[in-house]
Amino acid sequence: MATAHTSAHGHDHGHHGHGEGAHGSVKSYIVGFVLSVILTAIPFGLVMSGALPAETAIPVCFGLGIVQIVVHLVYFLHMNSSSARSWNMAAFLFTLLIVAILVVGSWWVMLHLNANMMPGAMPME
Amino acid sequence: MSNAHSVAAADAALLQAVEAHDEHHHDDGSKTTLGFWIYLMSDCILFAAVFAAFAVLRGQTAGGPDAKELFSLPYVAGETAFLLVSSFTYGMAMIAAEKQKQSATLRWLGVTLLLGLGFMFMELHEFAELIGEGAGPNRSAFLSSFFTLVGTHGLHVLSGMVWMVTLIAHVLRRGLTHANIVRLTCLSLFWHFLDIVWIGVFTIVYLSGVAA
Numbered sequence: 001m002a003t004a005h006t007s008a009h010g011h012d013h014g015h016h017g018h019g020e021g022a023h024g025s026v027k028s029y030i031v032g033f034v035l036s037v038i039l040t041a042i043p044f045g046l047v048m049s050g051a052l053p054a055e056t057a058i059p060v061c062f063g064l065g066i067v068q069i070v071v072h073l074v075y076f077l078h079m080n081s082s083s084a085r086s087w088n089m090a091a092f093l094f095t096l097l098i099v100a101i102l103v104v105g106s107w108w109v110m111l112h113l114n115a116n117m118m119p120g121a122m123p124m125e
Numbered sequence: 126m127s128n129a130h131s132v133a134a135a136d137a138a139l140l141q142a143v144e145a146h147d148e149h150h151h152d153d154g155s156k157t158t159l160g161f162w163i164y165l166m167s168d169c170i171l172f173a174a175v176f177a178a179f180a181v182l183r184g185q186t187a188g189g190p191d192a193k194e195l196f197s198l199p200y201v202a203g204e205t206a207f208l209l210v211s212s213f214t215y216g217m218a219m220i221a222a223e224k225q226k227q228s229a230t231l232r233w234l235g236v237t238l239l240l241g242l243g244f245m246f247m248e249l250h251e252f253a254e255l256i257g258e259g260a261g262p263n264r265s266a267f268l269s270s271f272f273t274l275v276g277t278h279g280l281h282v283l284s285g286m287v288w289m290v291t292l293i294a295h296v297l298r299r300g301l302t303h304a305n306i307v308r309l310t311c312l313s314l315f316w317h318f319l320d321i322v323w324i325g326v327f328t329i330v331y332l333s334g335v336a337a
Contacts, residue, residue: 029216036209040202043328047336048198054336061336065328069321076212076317088162095166099173106177 024078032075039068154307161311165318168281172322175277176329179270183334187265192334195260201331204247205323208282211240212320219313225301230309234293237316241286248279271330278326281319288312 024032043061046052052060073079079088183192218233252272255261262272292312295305 024216024220026217026220029213029220032216033209033213036212040205040209040324040327043332044198044202044205047332057336058333061328061332065324068324072212072317072321072324076216076320077314087159091163091166095169098170102170102173103177103180107180110181 024075028075032071035071035075036068039064039071154303154310157307158310158314161314165314168318172274172277172325175270175274176325179274179330182266182270185266187267189265189268190258190260191267192330192337195255195258196331196335198331198335200247200251201327204244204251205327207240207244207247208320208323211237211244212317214240215313215316219309222301222306222309227296227301230301231293231296234289234296238286238289238293241282241289245279245282245286248275248282252276274330275326278319278322281315281322285312285316285319288315 043064046057046060051057079092214233214237218230218237221229221233252275255268260268262269289312292305292308295308299305
């Protein structure tokens with residue numbers, strides 16, 4: 001009886017082969033949601049109140065944005081190191097590299113093109 | 126004799142394969158979600174390209190209005206709230222679907238759809254106001270890249286909503302079958318992914334623009 005119960009329970013959780021907790025629990029969604037609300041409210045509050053000068057406020061917003069992206073990845077997209085999702089992680093890390101090259105590279109190159117090729121024009125940033 | 130036997134065996138195997146295919150691709154769904162994940166990664170690169178264009182062009186206002194004059198942060202906070210809450214309600218729909226609670230799944234999907242509609246309504250209203258003020262995509266390179274970036278995200282949200290309506294119809298017709306749960310899982314990845322892209326949008330476009 002106990003065995004039957006255990007196997008039924010196991011079946012319930014591993015039903016679709018995603019492994020236990022692949023879709024998270026109500027609790028983990030609530031934790032993720034509350035963290036996201038806090039991580040959204042802080043940068044909006046900072047900029048709307050003008051509490052910090054732009055040179056400090058912008059890096060702080062970027063930092064909090066990155067933290068919030070990680071929170072979403074962990075609590076909503078259920079990325080973690082424990083499960084057999086190594087291909088997801090490998091694809092994600094590779095994409096991160098490409099995205100970094102694309103965004104930082106474009107911005108850097110274009111900034112220098114502007115500085116070098118349009119003497120007398122207003123600098124962009 | 127042995128020939129007939131192998132033909133029969135092949136037939137049986139084929140029949141089994143066809144049945145498995147009809148049922149649910151004879152796969153636990155993990156291959157489908159991995160494939161969809163790889164699509165999402167390619168979508169990340171699409172967004173990276175439009176973000177890069179925006180980062181390069183954000184200062185080129187051509188004497189027109191800049192971010193500080195155009196954007197209202199409380200309004201953007203409202204849009205953000207719609208998307209964030211809809212991510213949470215989609216999560217609740219997935220939990221209900223995993224537990225085979227069909228009516229709860231449909232209710233949460235309906236709520237998610239309404240929140241998505243609220244977001245789309247706010248975004249279109251913002252676009253209409255900007256264009257009405259003469260700050261349309263043709264005003265400056267800054268505004269062209271703004272409309273491209275935010276519009277690309279909005280189109281994704283719209284397609285996610287069309288997909289959601291389709292899946293609601295699927296669930297109504299067939300119930301929470303394995304195939305439908307795999308489909309709902311793919312849409313959940315897509316929907317949460319769009320919320321992540323929106324974090325980039327409000328940080329880079331709106332907050333940095335207004336703070337600068």
